[in-house]
């Protein structure tokens with residue numbers, strides 16, 4: 001069994017603000033690395049022969065490689081074709097999401113956003129609001145890989161369960177920037193034992209398949225952001241702040257949206 005761990009940052013126990021990236025960067029990186037290690041230990045205990053870890057947050061250079069379990073392989077840095085799902089093409093059997101967060105527009109959820117906090121107001125997949133959990137699970141599904149577990153706060157639970165994964169809660173959000181976390185050691189114990197448990201019954205989990213045609217719609221925070229997006233062939237403006245792209249191939253549509261977000265983020269105040 002080969003397992004991919006996609007590791008984000010906002011859903012790690014003890015993390016409540018992006019200010020912590022500046023104020024206590026190294027400490028947060030250690031907390032993140034330790035939660036990933038807990039998932040690695042669980043995967044190894046369940047019989048995984050190979051664990052691939054993909055650093056999926058911001059610069060994608062957060063995890064401290066020398067503090068990771070020596071058996072893992074780490075994908076870090078950016079740009080990556082599959083971004084938060086880099087490694088999915090490496091013949092894996094299951095995917096685990098650690099440190100994930102609720103989608104943009106979720107009430108009372110730590111650091112809710114979808115891919116880009118600066119431009120994405122909402123992202124819909126075939127008409128249904130989707131967060132990183134769903135969008136990334138669909139990439140896994142494209143490669144016939146099920147997502148078996150998603151860890152983060154309580155605001156993430158509904159989306160995690162909607163893709164058929166087990167949700168592991170490490171903190172309870174009190175607002176967007178405040179949470180009651182369990183102790184990091186308790187979070188690690190919970191993650192390790194749940195990863196071991198779900199991988200032990202991997203056959204119960206199904207890959208998330210999106211049937212074509214695939215329509216992605218992006219609401220952005222300003223009308224100016226849609227304008228450079230229109231350079232993408234096939235992308236259409238559906239409203240002042242809304243762009244849409246349809247294709248039969250999920251990854252093609254996903255890449256068009258990633259390109260659209262990259263273009264939107266080039267817009268500066270005129």
Ligand SMILES: [Zn+2]
Pocket residue numbers: 008009010056057058
């Ligand atoms: Zn992140």
